[in-house]
Amino acid sequence: MNPRLPRAIDQGLASCHVCGKVTPVVAHRCPRCGSALHLRKPASLKRTVALLLAALALYLPANMLPVMTISEVGNVMASTILQGMVEFWRREAYPIAIVIFVASIMIPIIKIVALVWLCAAASGKVHPSPRILGRIYWFTELLGRWSMVDIFVVSILVALVQFGAYMNVTPGPGALAFAGVVVLTMFAAMSFDTRLLWDRLEILNAAKTPQPPPDRE
């Protein structure tokens, strides 16, 4: 970072969470939209961690319980996500197996790990380079919606495939847990205030160089 620029927080200015208007934080309420003003998202790290823990708790049943029960002319097949993937893999439908694996198993876990890591960085436990931090946050936000693919598939199948005795698809308890994981990780990502990361960088830089800061190490 180049020579220190003044920061909004140093001026006591807060950006409104809703409309983005910059207002002195002492006003408490945004003069434009009336929503509460904070310098940073309150208890951001704590919330994020709590939501992540909740997501992690639901991750287990999401993968252990069947997401979907397909009854096909009396042949009932209840399968978990992993079983479905294995089934596709065995039938040599590798692309689909890979998509399922990535979207349903990898992404949630990557998201959780990434957010935990970001939280650690924000609280100063780890010191990664800011570029990586930015990438990772961007990636987390990007992935968020895609992990809902599974839930979409289940809900569409359940709605469409209702042929009485011939074929029937019903959601399993795993779907609920999985949806919970996805929603919780999205909330966790939302409640995480990225500015905390940069705050931490500022502190680090300030601690490193009492003199004018160098370009990069």
Next chain:
Amino acid sequence: MVWVVPILAVLIGGWLIYQNLASRGPVAQVTFETADGIAAGKTEVRCRSVRVGMVKDLELSGDLKSVLVTIQMDRHAAALLCEDTRFWVVKPRVSATDISGLGTLLTGAYIEVEPGRGPQGPTSFHGLEEPPPTNRDVPGRRLVLTADEAGSLAVGSPIFFLGVEVGRIEKRELAADGRQVLYHAFVREEFSPLVRENTRFWNTSGVDISASATGIKVRTPSFQAMLAGGASFGIPDGLEAGKQAPDDMIFKLYPDEDEAQSSLFNPTVKVLLLFDQSVRGLAKGATVEFRGIPIGRVANISFGYLPFGKDSRVPVLVEIDPALLRRSMPGQVAEPDDEFLKQAVAQGLRAALKTESFITGTLYVDFAYYLDTPPAALAQIGEYAAVPTLSGGLEQLEMKFTAILNKIQALPLDEMMGNIAKAAAESTTTVAAARTTLEEINTTAAAARKMLDDPQFRGLPADLRTTLANLQKTLASVGPNGSMQGDLLRTLDELRASLRSIKALSTTIDDKPNSLLFGRDSSGNPLPRAPRAKP
């Protein structure tokens, strides 16, 4: 505040996992001969079509002779696993009697469980290869039929009552002694009151063709029974229905209806008969008849039934069906057998040995009411009742003959001889009298001869001859040239003429009936006539 969220999530996740694990019941292992139609994770286990579990795993048993099917039972179905729980695979089956499991053509096979009644607990079972025909829990009457040979009756064959299917043969097996075939039959609950203690079962399989003087009779059962065999039952004609048969009662299966109808033999009573005559010719198994109708058979002939003593009578143990005897005495159906027998004996029921064949000397036992016998009572010898007996058969004949001889012997022959001598003496005097009579006849003959020698008597023929000559003369006057002949001819001619005129008169009257009153030409108006044909 925010920590509520992870706590809630943990609770929900934990609950979900717990519920999933808790819904699993015990694991059962069932061995089948083949896993045809069974797939791990797909084949359901059902009890009365309700899902109670799922096949979890499928593997060959250690000795490679069967298949080990591991079943994950649902938790609520844990009580199904009892000691005598039965498992079988429901898949499409087609046999002569029925087609079952067609539904599984589409849905795939499933394993049916029939809950047992024994103690719960075991987890390893032997699966049935064939579905049991009738569920043990289905209420109904279970009976045992015994037959001398299996014939076409098989497991699953229907049982008919008046042509209505009321049950099924559930199981067929050989009796322990290997001499009979045992059929386990099942009659459905609503029809079970039809099975009485005196019901007869008979085989209705196949086509029955019998030729008799009245023609050929072909009797066929239903098509199904023709193919797969079947059994019928009924109470023989004229027999009153007995008590309802209890479960597991044993019935004899007759080969056909006629035999079942005619054989009223259901030996429920054993009776001891003491004969004071030889029983030579009476074999074990010989028939016991009541007025010609078989009612039982000789069970045994042995002195063992008699206590040691002076009694030299021969004990014959017979087993009889009292039902027929009862019919001879209406109104006594309800009485117990011994009471009934007592009354029957009091009314003159006796047993006798009769000859079945004079050539072989075979005997049979005949029961009948003898009204002129001296009264006797039903005796009790050991555990058996003893019906009084009469002598019969050759023995009876012999005895009658002896009686006749005795009578002859008792005749007063000596006295008779004396009488005869006396009669002879009397006849001598009679002969003397006869001789004098003859002499008298001789004198009479001499007198007659004297009369014949009289000359007057001799002139008699000449007189006769003149009389005849006169008679001849008279006859000649009547002859063709006699004087009387001409008179007769004339008279006849006149008669002929008068007859002719009567004929003319009758013709006139015929033409003109009124000519009797008006003469031949009563009117001047001649009636028109058809013109005469001119010659």
